[in-house]
Amino acid sequence: MEYLFKIFRYDPLKDEHPYFEDYSFETKEKKSLLEALMEIRNEQDSTLAFRYSCREAICGSCAMVINGNFDMACRTELQKLGSSQIVIEPLPNLEIQKDLVVDMEPFWQALSQIKPYIFPGEKMQEQGHRIEEKEMEKIFQYINCIMCGCCYSVCPVVSRDERYLGAAALAKLYRFVKDPRDKRPFSSLSGVNTEGGVWGCDTVFRCNEVCPKEVRPADGIEALRRKLVVEKIKRIFRFGR
Amino acid sequence: MISQDILVVGGGLAGLAAALSCDPNLKVAVVSKVHPLRSHSVAAQGGINAALGNSPDGRDDSWERHAFDTIKGSDYLADQDIAELMCQKAVSAIYELEYLGVPFSRFPGGVIAQRPFGGAGFPRTCYAADRTGLVILHTLFEQSIRKQVKFFNEWLVTKLIVKDGKCLGVVVYDLATGQIVPVRARAVIFTTGGYGRVYSRTTNAYINHGSGIGIAYKAGVPLRDMEFVQFHPTSLFGKNILITEGARGEGGYLVNNKGKRFLEDYAPSAMELAPRDIVARSIQTEIDKGNGFDNQYIHLDLRHIGEEKIKKRLPGIREICINFAAIDPVDTPIPIQPAQHYSMGGIDVNAKCASLVEGFFAAGECACVGVHGANRLGGNSLLDTVVFGKISGEEASIYVKGSEETNNSEKFLLEEALEVKARIEEWEKRSSGVRVHRLLEELKVVMSENVGIFRKKKDLTEALEKISELKEDYKRVYLYGKCLRYSQELVNILEFDSMLDLAEVITLGALKREETRGSHYRLDFKERNDENWLKHTLVTCKEGKPQISYSGVNISKYKPEERKY
Secondary structure, rough: EEEEEEEEOOOOOOOOOOOEEEEEEEEOOEEEEHHHHHHHHHHHOOOOOOOOOOOOOOOOOOOOEEOEEEHHHHEEHHHHHHHOOOEEEOOOOOOOOOOOEOOHHHHHHHHOOOOOOOOOOOOOOOEEEEOHHHHHHHHHHHHOOOOOOHHHHOHHHHHHOOOOOHHHHHHHHHHHEEEEEEEOOOHHHHHHOOOOHHHHHHOOOOHHHHHHOOOOOOHHHHHOOOOHHHHHHHHHHHHHH | OOEEEEEEEEHHHHHHHHHOOOOOOOOOOEOOOHHHHHHHHOOOOOOEEEOOOOHHHOOOOOOHHHHHHHHHHOOOOOOHHHHHHHHHHHHHHHHHHOOOOOOOOOOOOOOEEEOOOOOOOOOOOOOOOOHHHHHHHHHHHHHHHHHEEEHHOOOOOEEEEEEEEEEEEEEEEEEOOOOEEEEEEEEEEEOOOOHHHOOOOOOOOOOOOHHHHHHHHHHHEEEEOOOOEEEEEEEEEOOOEOOOOOOHHHEEEEEOOOOOOOHHHHHOOOHOOOHHHHHHHHHHHHHHHHOOOOOOEEEEEHHHHHHHHHEEEHHHHHHHHHHHHOOOOOOOEEEEEEEEEEOOOOOEOOOOOOOOOOOOEEHHHEEOOOOOOOOOOOOHHHHHHHHHHHHHHHHHHHHHOOOOOOOHHHHHHHEEEEHHHHHHHHHHHOOOOEEEHHHHHHHHHHHHHOOOOOEEHHHHHHHHHHHHHHHEEEEEEEOOOOOOOHHHHHHHHHHHHHHHHHHHHHHHHHHHHHOOOOEEEEEOOOOOHHHOOOOEEEEEEEEEEEEEEEEEOOOOOOOOOOOOO
């Protein structure tokens, strides 16, 4: 099978504008898109830059836009794309460092802002917390996140509002809020009780659609909203009495 | 010049554990060639061992039994005092991880769940379904956000700077700018992981070139027991993605083309849960005898475990099978074959993770502290990373606080950086020569074919010849893409130097060791030989050539006996 790759190229230090470069690629075997990109880099153009590591969809390095779809290059099989022309673009909403390598810093900054760690409350117990599996199950959906950035990049709110933290960070916050071991005070959620936080979400659920690990991060955002509203009502009720 | 008290190189589990345990009053930073969450630790699946005794079948477990299993599993090449140290610290290490937020799976009653693993007398492996590496790495990374650990990501260390037996810092290649930069550090901790990509079939990530080990070797630090290379029994056929030992821990069968659970011929009492070296050899033997499928793989059958348990305990495996083999293990057996997985050997360090170079420490897979001997038990590598990662951070802190800072090292560091730069310019200037990826392909084939699961003198000698040819070819290597920013080609050229050294050290150790022990199986010396070979191999780089020596094994409690499973 012969493929025509159209790959987004841009070196901000050299190029005035981004452009697409064509590479033809032939293979008889089943190949992943990542394997194809590596071969193209090795055999045709070793200035082509992209990130990768695990090749098994667990490290989150190689997210990109493939014929318009957000996915990990490593788990994308060429044959399954159903087209001999393959257009590859970097994740949008992030600045381009070179070709398919984007600056993930805003994404990591957003993660830092939500305090993504457990607030353990009491002193360390000698034999650990005792928690039934069904309590822990509530967070399993969210711990599958591999921080690939697909949800952040696809989000229309991120693209227009630089304050918005994005779905991955907010879903991570919910992962901790929902963790039966977490004792963060309710007041610590005030930072996301904003337009830059949970109220920024447009609820168009693009994040849920593109997530390669089926995390459904918007579920977490919606749950945080509910929690904030319920707590607010409780407080009003308490003041009223 | 960037200057740190302690510089941790590598952002995987050992690196983060090290950084988090350094004295907070010291200036500490982590340098990593990828973002820490992209480290290969993230791919660990099955679990982490500690004798918690939480399983109904594991009430009598103790750290001593864990130590015994580790030592027996190592084919008695583990240093017993160090194995004991690790197993003793295991229990508190798990509870600390739990306290920090690791979402371990639970047993009824709410205690941390434990599953059986190979070579273990009791169900001892704590897990979070089959994503244990992912959740521990994310947790430690999140802790390092909390503690505001400084990271320099996408910086590849290219050289360790040693002067008069003392470590002064490193030289790095900054991928984003393409610059070569010296970094001064009073102590350096290497947590750079393994070298799986020296082999063509490996479970390891693409990034696992093992250059950290090679850089230490070039700087004069001895490597220990490098001939002991772990081949994991069950990697997905073709892609060689890891299929966790936990799949067998949960009850999976290994079946040949006759429909037989053939482990009964090799390890009749432990069956599928014998140690990895034994299971991997059994699988390869079956395939070689013609009992495989298409003469290439055998089946890991999980169907009898049932859909519910597979979805709950092994969701990651199921996802891998669906994504990468288009099969669902709920109703189809998984085609598997052995593949390189782990390095028992590494940078020679003592119980404090200190090497013979003052101020240079190592922990995790890149190090050989002496706990895994000739064969590592599943579930002990994550444990190794958190226990010795922590020790390395603590010990490096003690060292820094008790040592004098070397004055005027800046000039020396700059000169060393210039040397690296000059080498790169040479590759850049050349308009023809050899491409590094071709050399890498050749090296992988030699290592897989000649220095694999089964070894013999002729193959090993041939491999050494081929490696020295490749070393000659490497002198003519050139940079085809003339842009140094985010140049994976440059990364590969820089790291290939190390890969050649590692291949040489592995092969030389394997050739010299005329016995069979653990993962090292010699077709021409099929027996273990304690009289002559119950000793560690040490290889030191002297004027560019490997020099071999041996050192004693600490045998304090358990007399070596024949391994039967």
